[in-house]
Amino acid sequence: MSYEDDEYHVDTFPKDFGYGSFDQDGLDEPGMGGGESKPRILLMGLRRSGKSSIQKVVFHKMSPNETLFLESTSKIVKDDINNSSFVQFQIWDFPGQIDFIDPTFDSDMIFGGCGALVFVIDAKDDYNEALTKFKNTVIKAYKVNPRIKFEVFIHKVDGISDDSKMESQRDIHQRASDDLSDAGLNQIHLSFHLTSIYDHSIFEAFSKVVQKLIPQLPTLENLLNIFISHSGIEKAFLFDVVSKIYIATDCSPVDMQSYELCCDMIDVVIDLSSIYSSEETAFDHESSSLIKLNNNTILYLREVNKFLALVCILREENFNRQGVIDYNFLCFRKAISEVFELRMKSQKLETLDEQIEPEDDVVDEDEDELVARVNENHLN
Amino acid sequence: MNAVIALCHFCEAHGPSAIFCTQTLRDTKLEELQLNQQHVENKLCSACNSLGQTNGMYSKDNESGATFLSTQTAALPDVQLLIKQAAVRSLSCEINSNKDGGFVFFGDSSRGHVLSHTFQVNDLQARGFYQLFSIIVLMKDKYFLLNTKPFLAEHLRKISADIQASAKKINDETKELPRQRRLSSAQVLVQTPRSLVELTGEENIFAFLHSHFSWILLASSRFLTEHVTFGNLPWLPPQSSDRPPQQRLTYNITLPMLQKYEETINDPEREEFYSLRHVKEVVRREFNTIVYCALTGIKIIVRGSSDRTLNFMLCLKKLLPEPMHNLMRIDAQHQHSISSDYKIISVSNEIAVPMACSSVYRVDFLEDSADGQKVCVKWPGELPRKCPDLMVKLMKAVDEKRFTPLVLNKQTRVLMEEWKNKVICLNQAKSSNGQAKLRKVLGVQPQDQPLINYWSGHLQ
Numbered sequence: 001m002s003y004e005d006d007e008y009h010v011d012t013f014p015k016d017f018g019y020g021s022f023d024q025d026g027l028d029e030p031g032m033g034g035g036e037s038k039p040r041i042l043l044m045g046l047r048r049s050g051k052s053s054i055q056k057v058v059f060h061k062m063s064p065n066e067t068l069f070l071e072s073t074s075k076i077v078k079d080d081i082n083n084s085s086f087v088q089f090q091i092w093d094f095p096g097q098i099d100f101i102d103p104t105f106d107s108d109m110i111f112g113g114c115g116a117l118v119f120v121i122d123a124k125d126d127y128n129e130a131l132t133k134f135k136n137t138v139i140k141a142y143k144v145n146p147r148i149k150f151e152v153f154i155h156k157v158d159g160i161s162d163d164s165k166m167e168s169q170r171d172i173h174q175r176a177s178d179d180l181s182d183a184g185l186n187q188i189h190l191s192f193h194l195t196s197i198y199d200h201s202i203f204e205a206f207s208k209v210v211q212k213l214i215p216q217l218p219t220l221e222n223l224l225n226i227f228i229s230h231s232g233i234e235k236a237f238l239f240d241v242v243s244k245i246y247i248a249t250d251c252s253p254v255d256m257q258s259y260e261l262c263c264d265m266i267d268v269v270i271d272l273s274s275i276y277s278s279e280e281t282a283f284d285h286e287s288s289s290l291i292k293l294n295n296n297t298i299l300y301l302r303e304v305n306k307f308l309a310l311v312c313i314l315r316e317e318n319f320n321r322q323g324v325i326d327y328n329f330l331c332f333r334k335a336i337s338e339v340f341e342l343r344m345k346s347q348k349l350e351t352l353d354e355q356i357e358p359e360d361d362v363v364d365e366d367e368d369e370l371v372a373r374v375n376e377n378h379l380n
Numbered sequence: 381m382n383a384v385i386a387l388c389h390f391c392e393a394h395g396p397s398a399i400f401c402t403q404t405l406r407d408t409k410l411e412e413l414q415l416n417q418q419h420v421e422n423k424l425c426s427a428c429n430s431l432g433q434t435n436g437m438y439s440k441d442n443e444s445g446a447t448f449l450s451t452q453t454a455a456l457p458d459v460q461l462l463i464k465q466a467a468v469r470s471l472s473c474e475i476n477s478n479k480d481g482g483f484v485f486f487g488d489s490s491r492g493h494v495l496s497h498t499f500q501v502n503d504l505q506a507r508g509f510y511q512l513f514s515i516i517v518l519m520k521d522k523y524f525l526l527n528t529k530p531f532l533a534e535h536l537r538k539i540s541a542d543i544q545a546s547a548k549k550i551n552d553e554t555k556e557l558p559r560q561r562r563l564s565s566a567q568v569l570v571q572t573p574r575s576l577v578e579l580t581g582e583e584n585i586f587a588f589l590h591s592h593f594s595w596i597l598l599a600s601s602r603f604l605t606e607h608v609t610f611g612n613l614p615w616l617p618p619q620s621s622d623r624p625p626q627q628r629l630t631y632n633i634t635l636p637m638l639q640k641y642e643e644t645i646n647d648p649e650r651e652e653f654y655s656l657r658h659v660k661e662v663v664r665r666e667f668n669t670i671v672y673c674a675l676t677g678i679k680i681i682v683r684g685s686s687d688r689t690l691n692f693m694l695c696l697k698k699l700l701p702e703p704m705h706n707l708m709r710i711d712a713q714h715q716h717s718i719s720s721d722y723k724i725i726s727v728s729n730e731i732a733v734p735m736a737c738s739s740v741y742r743v744d745f746l747e748d749s750a751d752g753q754k755v756c757v758k759w760p761g762e763l764p765r766k767c768p769d770l771m772v773k774l775m776k777a778v779d780e781k782r783f784t785p786l787v788l789n790k791q792t793r794v795l796m797e798e799w800k801n802k803v804i805c806l807n808q809a810k811s812s813n814g815q816a817k818l819r820k821v822l823g824v825q826p827q828d829q830p831l832i833n834y835w836s837g838h839l840q
Binding site for chain 1: 507509
C-alpha cells in the first residue's frame with residue numbers, strides 16, 4: 001500500500017562497501033546471477049542463539065560488540081552474497097521463534113533450493129531444546145532435499161574453557177547422531193564447528209560451509225598445491241576479500257593462527273588503502289602487500305581478481321626468489337580465470353569438473369616447465 | 381462491518397501471535413460460543429496474554445443489533461486459524477519497514493484479505509529496544525476492505541500512535557538509568573518479555589483497544605454503503621448539456637431553498653405522511669389523474685396554506701426523478717418565476733391562479749370541510765385509455781397492501797430510476813431507426829410517449 005514511500009533498509013553496512021553487482025572482466029552473463037540458481041545457506045536455530053549476529057559479522061562487517069544491540073529477527077532475512085563467480089549464494093536468516101517445520105509453511109520452498117543448513121546452537125545455554133529442534137529440522141529437510149549439507153555451529157564458545165568446549169562438542173555430536181540414527185537416518189553426515197564471533201572461528205567455519213558449495217573446489221585446491229610446492233610457500237589461502245572467508249586452501253592442515261594472521265593482513269591492506277588510495281575502491285588489480293614478521297616469516301598478498309585475494313605464508317629465506325613466486329602467481333591467476341571462463345561457458349554445473357580436468361594438465365605442464373626453469377636458475 | 385480486528389505481537393520468546401481480537405457478531409449468540417477452549421497453547425508469558433483465555437469484553441450496538449466481542453483468541457475456531465496465519469504473515473513476512481508503521485495489504489479468498497499495520501513500541505528491556513506489534517483487519521470482502529482503507533488507515537494509525545506515545549513516556553522516565561545498567565538488565569530480564577500493559581503503563585489498555593476496535597467496526601460499516609444505480613455512473617459527468625446555464629443556476633439555488641424550507645417547518649405529523657399513499661389519502665378518487673398529470677407534465681397547482689400543502693408537495697416530488705426536482709416555494713416576491721418550467725406548483729390561498737383546464741390541474745385545500753373531504757380537485761381533462769407503464773406500476777405498488785410505507789418509497793424510487801434511465805438512454809439514440817430499436821429493447825409502448833416527451837426535455 002505504501003511500499004514506495006519506504007526505503008527498504010536492513011543492514012547497518014554502508015551501501016558502497018559491499019559486493020556490488022558482479023561485472024568482473026566482462027565475465028558476467030545473464031542467467032548466472034539469477035536468484036534461483038544460487039545455492040542457499042539457511043541459518044536456523046533457537047532464538048538468541050546468534051544467527052543474525054553471525055550473518056552480520058561475517059557478511060556485513062559488523063563489530064562483534066555491536067551485535068548486542070541487534071533486535072530480534074522477526075522475519076526471514078534474505079541476503080544475497082553476489083561475489084566472484086565462485087562465491088554466489090543467498091543467506092536466509094530465520095527467526096528462531098517460529099517453527100518452520102509446521103505444515104502451514106511451504107517446506108519445499110524453504111529447503112528446496114537449499115545447499116547448506118547451518119544450525120546454530122548456543123553452547124552457553126542448555127541445548128536440549130535446541131537438539132530436539134535440530135532433529136526435527138534435519139528430518140524434515142532431508143525428506144524434502146537429501147542433498148542438503150548439514151552444519152552445526154556450536155556457538156558462543158568464547159569464554160568457555162577448551163575442555164568444556166570439547167566436552168560439549170562431543171556431547172552434542174553424540175546426541176545428535178543418536179537422534180538421527182533413532183530416526184533411521186544414519187546416512188546423513190553432520191559437520192560440527194566450534195564458533196564464536198569474537199575470534200576468527202566463525203569465519204573459518206563459514207569458509208568450510210561455503211567451500212562445500214563450490215563445485216570447483218578440488219580444482220582450486222589442486223592449483224594451490226601446485227603453486228605452493230613450486231614456490232617454496234608454506235601455506236596459501238584464496239580469500240573472498242569482503243567476507244574474509246577463504247574459498248580454498250592447499251592440502252596442508254589449516255592452522256587457526258595462520259588463518260587469523262591472513263585475515264588480519266587483509267584488514268590492514270584494505271584499511272590502509274582505503275585511507276591513502278585515491279581510487280574509489282580499496283582493492284584493485286594492483287593491490288599487493290608484503291609483511292615481514294619478526295620470526296623470519298613473510299605474509300604476501302596478491303590480488304587475483306576483483307573479489308579474490310591470494311594470501312601466502314612463507315619463510316623469509318624462500319622469498320629471495322620473489323620473481324619466481326610472482327611469475328608462478330601470474331600462472332596461477334591465469335589458471336583461475338580460465339576456470340572462471342569455463343564455468344561461464346558451461347551452464348551445467350554437473351559437467352564442470354570433467355571439463356576442467358584438461359585445464360589442470362595444462363597448468364601442470366606450465367608449472368613443470370616453470371619448475372625446470374627455476375631449477376636451472378638455481379643451479380646457475 | 382463483518383471483519384476481525386486483531387492486535388498481534390511478536391513475542392521474543394514465542395514468536396508471532398495474535399493477542400487481542402475484536403469481532404462483530406450478528407447472528408451468533410454469546411452463549412453459544414465456547415470461550416473456554418481447552419486446546420489453547422500454553423503460552424504463559426505476559427506478553428502473549430491480554431485478557432486471559434476465559435475473559436472477554438463486549439459491546440452492543442442497539443440500533444443494528446451487532447455485538448462486538450473482544451477476546452484473547454478469536455471466539456470462532458475457523459476465525460482463530462485465519463487470524464493465526466494472518467498474524468504470522470503480518471509480523472514475519474509482510475512487514476513494512478517504515479518506522480512510523482505502514483500499511484500492507486495481503487491475503488486471498490480462502491485465507492481472508494488482510495490489511496496489516498505494523499508498528500514498533502519502545503521497550504528498553506527488549507532486544508533492539510523495541511517490540512514489534514501489528515494491527516490486522518481481516519475480512520472476506522476484498523473490495524470493501526480496500527475501499528475503506530483510507531478510513532481504517534487513519535484510525536489504526538491513531539491507535540498505534542497512542543500506544544507508541546505512552547510507551548515512549550514510560551521509556552523516557554526510565555532513561556536516566558545508565559546505559560550499562562540497562563544493558564545488563566536487558567540481559568537478565570529478557571526471559572520474560574513485558575506485556576503491553578507494562579509497556580504503555582496503562583492498566584486499561586485493552587479496554588481502550590476494545591472500544592477503539594469496536595468503534596472502527598461499527599463506523600466502517602457506515603462509512604461505505606452500496607447503492608444500485610442504473611444507466612450512467614453517478615460520478616461521470618453528463619455527456620452533453622444543451623440546457624442553458626441559466627436553468628442550472630436556478631436549480632442550484634432552489635435546492636438549498638427547498639432544504640431550508642423543509643428544515644424550517646418541523647411538522648411532527650410529517651413523519652406519518654410518508655409515501656404516495658398520503659397523496660391518495662388526500663385526493664382519494666382522483667389519485668390516478670394526479671399521478672398521470674404529474675408524470676406527464678401537466679401543470680399541477682396546489683393551493684392552500686403552506687403547512688398543509690408541504691407534505692403533499694413532498695410526496696408529489698417523488699413522482700419525478702431527482703434532476704427534475706425544481707420544487708420551489710412561491711410567494712409574492714417570487715411570482716416572476718412561475719414559468720412553464722415549473723409543473724407542480726404550490727401557492728398560498730391569496731394568490732390568484734389560472735382556471736382549471738386540460739393543461740392545468742388544480743388541487744385546492746379546503747378549510748374544514750364537513751364531509752371530511754380535504755381538497756377539491758378540478759381537472760377537466762381525461763385519462764387516456766392506456767396509461768403509461770410507469771403509472772400502472774406505481775398504482776399497483778400503492779395498492780399493494782403488504783408494502784410498508786418504507787418499501788413503497790423504495791419501490792417508487794426504483795421505478796422512477798428505471799424510467800429515468802430509459803429516457804436518458806433514449807435521448808442518447810441519434811437516429812430514429814436506432815430509437816425504434818431501443819424502444820423495443822427497453823419495452824417502451826406508445827402509451828408511454830407523453831411521459832417520455834416530458835422527461836426527455838429535462839433529463840440529459
